[in-house]
Amino acid sequence: MKKLILLSLVFLTVFSCGDEVEFNSPAFQGDRENALWRASSFTASIETNGFLTITGSNNYETVNLKVPSVTENTFVVGDVDAIEAQYLDGFGTTYSTNNRPDETVSIYPELGEIIISEIDVVNKTFTGTYRFLAFDEEGLNSIGFTNGIFYKVPLVYGEIPTSPITCADVEIAADDALLAYEATFATSLEFVSSEAYSLACSNYVEALNNQRNYCGDLDGSIQTKIDELGDCTMPCEYASANVMEANSQYVTATIGNYNDKCAQYGFYLQQEIDVCGDEDGSIQAKIDALDCSDDDGDGVPNVFEDFNGNDDFEDDDTDGDGVPNYLDNDDDGDGVLTQYEAVDADGNPIDTDGDGDVDYLDDDDDGDTILTINENADPNGDGNPSDAVDTDGNGVPDYLQA
Structure with missing residues (x-):
């Protein structure tokens, strides 16, 4: 423990203390636990992702300094x-x-630093200083370097990027x-x-x-933001x-948009x-209670065919043909299929004569006073009134003109 305390004290000394060293040729050295450590070989390499590693070795020991950007900058380790x-x-x-x-x-x-003070892009060399306190994998033993200097270390692998990420x-x-x-949860969104949300969050x-x-993230504020985002599942409040x-x-x-809105709600x-x-x-109960069906495919959802409102679809038979409306594709039995009479372009029920009974009923x-079925509303009998007779040629078929 005394040794570790001593290392920390040494590490915290001012970086510029000690004798200044001037170099005339490439070099890599530093004070390891107050004793000079000097590399006999030194190289720099740049990975395809732009990360830079400066290495010094004396054949037995090696120091690696890794930074994510090939820029003249101070990087906190x-x-x-x-x-x-x-x-x-x-x-x-x-x-x-x-x-x-x-x-x-x-x-x-203790935090250290790697300072890239000069990048010679012509000769492809790196100059700077370093200091750090490093621990073994168990975290029980440490090695400290102070007064570290690397001077004109040559690049041997990779290329100096023209526009490095900063x-x-x-x-x-x-x-x-x-x-x-x-923007994914803006109040203006429907x-x-x-x-x-998950994609943008990720x-x-x-x-x-x-x-x-x-x-870097010295105060931990960036990591706090990351932690708060969690696994990027949309919050319950938005759901x-x-x-x-x-x-x-x-x-x-x-009637016209019920099926879509019902399915959307579900x-x-x-x-x-x-x-x-x-x-x-309780939420599953709401889902189970939904009926988004249109069993006869006539464009009128089942829930709109319970005309007496007793929640029993079977006892609603407008034309009295023995087929309940929710299963009858011509509810009023006038020869024009319900799907062509039920709604207008805006999805609203149509009541041509304004008598309170919509056309499909x-x-x-x-x-x-002439029944629709007797006014040639569908001469070819396919249920589609597109061929309805228009005697006076005014664009309004007879069965819709009094």
């Missing part, structure tokens, strides 16, 4: 995984700033992703799409992770709001179960 300093000793043990100390040692690992770039991307995410989480990697809006549209539905009720749960079964649509 011990904060995010994308920025890392490693020390590999001669016995195969790896010490990393990404390893956290055991709580018996310290719960607050912290500013990923901050802008995160802001854009936030706007896209917030419904919140769970698919759009994209925002990815953008925040990139921001952490390239900018419940969807149900409220769907119910509002369902209860005001007309969809959002099921979504509410998936997102919020249904411990008492009125066997004398124009109220001229």
